[in-house]
Amino acid sequence: MRTRIWWLPTLLITAAAYTALGYLLLMPRQAAGADTALATFLPHAIAAVNTLTIFVLLGGYVSIKKKKVRYHRSLMLMAFALITAFLTMYLARLYLGGVKHFTGPALLRDFVYLPALTIHLGLSILSIPLVLYNILTGGFLPTAEVGSTLHRRVGRWAVRLWTLSLALGVLVYILLNYL
DSSP states (O other): GGGGGGGHHHHHHHHHHHHHHHHHSSSOOOGGGSSSHHHHHHHHHHHHHHHHHHHHHHHHHHHTTTTOOOHHHHHHHHHHHHHHHHEEEEEEHHTTTTOOOOOSHHHHIIIIIIIHHHHHHHHHHHHHHHHHHHHHHHHHHHHHHHHTTHHHHHHHHHHHHHHHHHHHHHHHHHHHHHO
């Protein structure tokens, strides 16, 4: 069974990603960065990429339900490319010091913003190994061999968690920027 060979690369890539993110979160930020045009533009670009990724993921989900495997594979690889672009922009925004604080009403902060942000972050962390496993198995194995892996079972959870995380991320963006 081919399932066993994919846990190690998934584990290594996930550990490397978490390590890099932790390092970037702890390193000193550029003090003047928050005032740059790039730091101002990035949150909007991130929200646009995340919104597009939601639609691509849903298209991939629908396509596999219709047994359009090649189209599904293409859409899921596109979603992964988009999320990689998101991660690059997100890390650049953090480095530039473009962190924004919620300035809306306290009631909205306590009962909508903070729960949405907490769930978004938790789902993002949970999604990474699931998405990586499915990209490695579905994106690089021959189609005939994918069925002998946990790709389908993991994918059901990955797409749900990832889509919900993205949707909550867009909600957090709206709450931060338009309230």
